[in-house]
Amino acid sequence: MSEIALELRGITKRFGSVTANKNVNLCAYRGEILSLLGENGSGKTTLMNMISGIYYPDEGKILINGEEVVIKSPRDAFDYKIGMIHQHFKLVDVFSAAENIVLGLEEQGRYNIKNATQRVSQIAEKYGFDIDPEKKIHEMSVSEKQTVEIIKVLYRGADILILDEPTAVLTPQETQKLFNVLRKMKEDGKTIIIITHKLHEVLALSDRVAVLRKGEYIGTVITSQTNESELTEMMVGQKIDLNIKRSEPVNPQKRLEVKNLDCKNRDGVKVLDNISFEAYSGEILGIAGIAGSGQRELLEAIAGLQHIEQGEIIYNDPKTEKSENLKDKTPLQIRSLGVRLSFVPEDRLGMGLVGNMDIVENMLLRSYRKGKSFFLQKKEPKTLAEKIIQQLEVATPSANTPVRRLSGGNVQKVLVGREISSSPTVLMAAYPVRGLDINSSYTIYNLLNEQKEKGVAVIFVGEDLDVLIELCDRILVIGEGRITGVVDGRTAKKEEIGYLMTNSNGGKDNE
Amino acid sequence: MNNNAKKTAHEPFLHITKRGDISTAGAWSVRLIAIAVSLLVSAVVVVLLTGYNPVQVFKAMFSGNFGSLSKVRTLFQNIAMLLCISLAVTPAFKMKFWNLGAEGQVLVGGLASAACMFYLKDSLPNILLILIMFVASILSGIIWGLIPAVFKAKWNANETLFTLMMNYVAIQLVSFFIMLWVPSGSSVMGLINASTKAGWLPNLFGQKYLINILIVAVLTVVMYFYLKSSKQGYEIAVVGESSNTAKYIGINVKKVIVRTMTISGGLCGLAGFLLVSGTNHTVTKDLAGGMGFTAVMVSWLAKFNPAVMVLTSFLIVFLQRGAGEIATVCRLNESVSDILTGIIIFFIIGSEFFINYKINFKSKHKEEK
Structure with missing residues (x-):
């Protein structure tokens, strides 16, 4: 930790009336791993985008190796040996790894893919990456794609690597592998900045932690001298109890039975394969799995939005004690059967809500059909909107503000608020805390717990295994569209679930 | 370094x-x-x-629009027609259905009216004839709008190209009928029923075009409330913003597409009726005169708000007519x-x-x- 590789002085960036970064000072040394910690919306990515040439700062200076520089484009950033690995990969699907890596490079001499392949292999060997340079991107897993992105940056000779939430899409095992690679790079003298909001990863990996809160730089601490609660306090600005309460299920009854469910996606590829499980009233059933393993299709199949090839979905009505098969029913038909199924989809503004409509109009989505009048009745939804704003403490100028202008947490409160307002019997939530700050996340956990205590069968699709283990009564693990195991949330270990997530065949003996 | x-x-x-x-x-x-x-x-x-002198140029622009009573009348007539077609395309565009076929839908509407005038002549009482023309025009517009809508709903066919192509079919159709109807083989059709004025919309209070203007005024108000306060208008908005959300809450997206294009095509047909029965009393290939495309702009500029469309269509017609006058002067x-x-x-x-x-x-x- 001798030389300063990168220094930021007084960086400010505004988007309209929003200040994303305000007077941020930061420095990173050679041969260290610096964590940039902050809640969603605290300006971490914006700050890093200014270093990698995507945005241009309104005020302030960037110094590389002690010299002031101007970075106007990603190309400039590469010239200064800065490389960023974004959260969303930017790769050409039909090209191989090596082809993607050399894409856009203007090297001397003729295009020589053999040479490039060799160099890619050398880099992989040096840092311990696991990669086949000739494999096509579309055949790769998410973690492999990420490896390609990292090598792409190294190939261009980057000395400063910025990784934006690299572990969000990885299993615990893959995360460990990535961390080992990063440590090797650090030994090689590279500067690594990793953007994250996961505390335990910060503590496990980094040398120092820089904290941002609401766009402002709070401070930098040495990792070995800090702990989770201190970091949380820096990040949120107040002390927070990080435990999720979990009550015992009361009088659980079979509410939903899924039997041998098969589904295909639009291209005719099987996305759900022989899925069978039960959801009980008064419990939270977690669903764990690598992103894109069929979680979305499963919830959409239950909600009547996904065509079912085979199998049954049986709903047991608690009042009439009748059973209904929901297969081949549209969402409207399911409603008219008296099934009170609420669904908080993954894509909040693209599916659950309409971003350009205000809160009242978004309440109308569920209720606009009421009554025989040709015209809309806005009174009831208006009352509901005001009730939700008050009870869930939604921060909004008014009930007539378009929801896209609200922050992620408030958008989710509006959506969850609407979905639980119809007093459901089954509540499905897909990644309900993704992108939310800590306070909002805990609000959502509490709401789910409340519903559970009311006797609702809650199905929770999550990505953070720590949360799944703390919140859920049972956890269903799926891999590649198959159930690979069902574990008890009270006794399960993270590693066990991680193993089941990647092992799509051998889960049977774990049941 | x-x-x-x-x-x-x-x-x-x-x-x-x-x-x-x-x-x-x-x-x-x-x-x-x-x-x-x-x-x-x-x-x-x-x-x-x-x-x-630039002042002269602006003067010409102004006098081109307000220079005489007949100019003012034509100004308002043009605004009314452009506004009518703009109102027609608005529900489709609000649904993000790129209806570039207004031109053709207006044309077939006008053709239907002309056909009624040509074949029925004064065999029926005028009011009945006008009623038949009214219905025929709207129906033809609906058919022209529905064809691409059904293909979109059933097979997700690209509506932009489809509606655009339908325009050319409509133009050819008009050419064909003009050739059929005009014995001399001329490609221009004179006034239909010039002596009997059968199927001509009458002058109201002695004012030409007043009926056109009134009909469009009523339509503007109706469309405003349809889009803003009706359940169907709400469905159009939801489908336009996100078809995923629409499916999620159980809206039948296909049905909404077909229903909305029925309205859009039908109103274009109505515009065709007003152009033939209330304005030109004949049909030509240029009946819509590009208004089907200008209407798209009027609608977009007004952010799909019918009330604002009154202003934007005024602005565009005013500028166009002013520019025309400058060219003449x-x-x-x-x-x-x-x-x-x-x-x-x-x-x-x-x-x-x-x-x-x-x-x-x-x-x-x-x-x-």
């Missing part, structure tokens, strides 16, 4: 940032400035071309009026950029080195 890095650091000359929310007054002042600048630029162009050919309209519309559309974005120039004190 950074061998290949640029040695001298230069701040970019300008960089563009997205604005926060601009106030309505601010947005309108940007638009007004844009219109003023566009008028200035058009004046400069005309002066350079002709050497006329200055003895320039018609292309000049197209050029002027182009300049003006360029500025109006371009102003939206400045409403959404802000340009930051290099700050002064840093420039001193």
